[in-house]
Amino acid sequence: MKRILLTCTLVLMVLFSFSQRFSVGASIGYGSYSMGSLKDFQAWRVKESNLPLKTTENYPIMPYYRAEIALNGLWVFDKLGVFYAFSSTGGRSTVSDYSGRVNLDALINGNQLGLSVRKDFIRQNNWSAGVYVDGSWLRSSLNAKDYLMLVGPPETVEKDSYDFRATGYSAEPGLALTYKLLPLMFQLNVGYLMDFSGKLYLKDNKKQWLEPDGKEATPEWSGLRAGVQVSFVFGKPE
Template sequence: MKKIVFVFTFILIGLSVKSQLINLEFNAGYGCYNLKDVKAFQNRLSDIGPLPNIKSVERFPSSAYYSTSLNLSLGSSSQLGVEFSYLTSGGRNHVADYSGEYKLDMLLNGYKIGAKYQYLIYDRNRLSFGIQIAGGWIMSNLDLTEYMVVQDVMLIDNKMNLKGKGMYIESGLRFLYEFSNRMNIHFDMQYEYDLENKLKQKGQNVSVQANWSGIRPSIGISYQIF
């Protein structure tokens, strides 16, 4: 991870020698995630649970995501940058009655780092429209916390962590409004496609595919810092 950050930072420094326009960007959006294999894994854990009638009450829903990027102008119509993103979702298996409770919480986090290129097709009267593509690496963590209490006695208290990494590509459209020479607000509609991102637990024969592919609408703000 440190090597990846170093390489992208080095590229930006090299490009900044030729370009004086650098902007910092923040985005917040809503991620629609595939995660079919993770949901199937949740179902299997429910089926082999220690009690009957365990229900999946949360099944890795779509949720908010956040990203930031540092971008360099390559001319009046194009930019190249480094982006960092954070994705999250989760699931829960649960059953309870008068005698006790069983619960399995599954928290999935994704961390993306990649390169992004943007090209403006239309730019007039502070309104702009363009396309953008991105690609890079995505690191995912799945944390599982399981417990069961019967008659106020803790019978199960387990934790498990699965980790993995893969690659992603992303493309989409950007609509931009320029507030001033330094600041703009933008709306993006993108689609992410993930390559293999298999999560594993060290020393265990357990694996599951984390596929974050899906639509990514977002809104953001950009400020020219140099």
């Protein structure tokens, strides 16, 4: 993690002297997440409970958030930046009646740190359109919780929690539409993220992996991404 952050910082410092402008931006968007292994994990938990649980959430489309510092107007690329992105989704299976309640929850968070490049091919007035590619280091954290409440007397409550981690890399190619109203710059992007994460392992024991039904589980953040970014541009006008 420290090496990746240092590398990204050094790249920007070297290129800064060749750039006319730099920008600071924030974006929000929505992502779809394949999460095949974790959907299987949730189904396995339901089966093992031997209870008539209903899955109400199964890793749905959820928002992601992103911050970026970028250089603009380089030799080949129109933008090169360092970014951090946060994504989150989860699953829930539950059942309740007069006797109590059972919840099987799972929440997974993804943290990305990486580089982004954009090249515009169409320019007209303040509008431009092109392609972008993001590459990042990706760290995932999964928290699985079991909750049981039985109506008394006496009332009984049992809770269990399990934390898993996974690391890997991701790549996201896509299309970008940009509108410049300096010092502001607006960007609409649509892309597809490809996740190359390793296996999920217990936070306190890297040799103990998550293997529902004997199958190794991975995060699988792969899916469509669509977002809007607003940046503030510093430096000389074009």
